[in-house]
Amino acid sequence: MRLQHKTALITAAGQGIGRATALRFAAEGARVIATDIDADKLRDLGDTPGIEAHRLDVLDAEAVAALGNELTSLDVLFNCAGYVASGALLEVSDTDWERSLALNVTAMLRLTRTLLPTMIAGGGGSIINMASVASSLTGVPNRCAYGTTKAAVLGLTKSIAADYIDRGIRCNAICPGTVDSPSLRQRIREQAERQGRPEAEVHAEFLARQPLGRLGTAEEIAALATYLAADESAYTTGTAQVIDGGWLI
Ligand code: NAD
Structure with a gap:
């Protein structure tokens, strides 16, 4: 049990990576507050021992503040919410650009700013931010807004790591990938x-980015999140952990 008492x-x-991580954290003994904008998707998760389901739209500043007032202790914050907007610069609409910045970056900053004092008061903890290889690590075609915001996530991550290292964060x-x-x-x-193409053809293009010859699984990302949440990664901070099936080789 790597996350007992956390x-x-x-x-x-x-769904996806966030869901797999909630299940894995709970299996490792954590008390998990699993949040999502879609309460239906959380319903069965809330029946899992160790998991409390809580509807949260991370874009809703009031709801975030209310959650901050409710929480009395927090050891691990996994900022997983994110949105993929497609398109190169000439195709990016103002709406997609603003939504990408709001959900992928501003909401992450706001939730972390709200919950950080509780983590510090409890002696510290681990914050895990969801970025992507599509960021400052590599340029991915047709991911202008997405890649820009995930690069910002890496900047935000390093800034938090630098500023709060002496408070146990x-x-x-x-x-x-x-x-x-x-x-x-x-x-x-x-x-x-x-x-107007077959789905199998588009799927093959996504697969072609992955030298390992397959897509990653949400459970594989959850395993990395578990390591970053646990005390065994106590010497690791400010890093961008690449888990990409060899994309960046
Ligand atoms: P997903 O995109 O399938 O699911 C996203 C979840 O976010 C949904 O349950 C949805 O209800 C929820 N959501 C949407 N808007 C929300 C909001 N405003 N507040 C709270 N919840 C909201 O999940 P995924 O593909 O596993 O992606 C999760 C994260 O991982 C994202 O940040 C994504 O950018 C990142 N990521 C995914 C991949 C991938 O290939 N799947 C690769 C790199 C990074």
């Missing part, structure tokens, strides 16, 4: 529809 809050825990980012998740499948379906 309380962890996870955003976007309704560690902050690291996870940078996955392509991970099989409900939203990835939806993106593949939508792209195939838009371009």
Whole structure:
């Protein structure tokens, strides 16, 4: 039990990486507050021992403040919520740009700013921010807004790590390659529809980015998040942890 006696809050825990991480953290003995904007997706998670489901739209500043007032202790914060906008610079709409910045960056800053004092008061903890290899690590075609915001996540991660290291706070980012998740499948379906091509062809293009020859699983990312949450990673802070099936080789 690597996370016994720890309380962890996870955003976007309704599906994909956030959900797999909530299940893994609970299996490792943590008390998990699993949050998502979609309460339906949380319903069965809330029946899992160790997991409390709590609806939270990370864009809702009032709801974030209310959660901050409710929480009396927190050891691990996993900022997982994020949104993939497609398109190169000439195709990026103001709406997509603003939504990407708001959800992928500003909401992460606001939730962390709200919960950090509780973590510090409890003697410290681990903050894990969801970034991507599509960031300052590499330029990915058609991911202008997404890559820009995930690069900002790396900057935010290092800033938090530098400023709060002396108060027991560690902050690291996870940078996955392509991970099989409900939203990835939806993106593949939508792209195939838009371009009038078979889904299998679009899927093959996503797969071609991965030298390992397969997509990552949400459980593999959850295992890395577990390491970063646990005390065994006590010497690790300010890092961008690449988990990408060899994409950046
Ligand atoms: P996903 O995109 O399938 O699910 C996202 C979840 O976020 C959903 O349950 C949704 O209800 C929730 N959500 C949406 N808006 C929200 C809001 N305003 N407040 C709270 N919750 C909200 O999950 P995923 O593909 O595992 O992605 C999770 C994170 O991992 C994202 O930040 C994504 O950018 C990042 N990531 C994913 C991949 C990948 O290939 N899947 C690769 C790199 C990084």
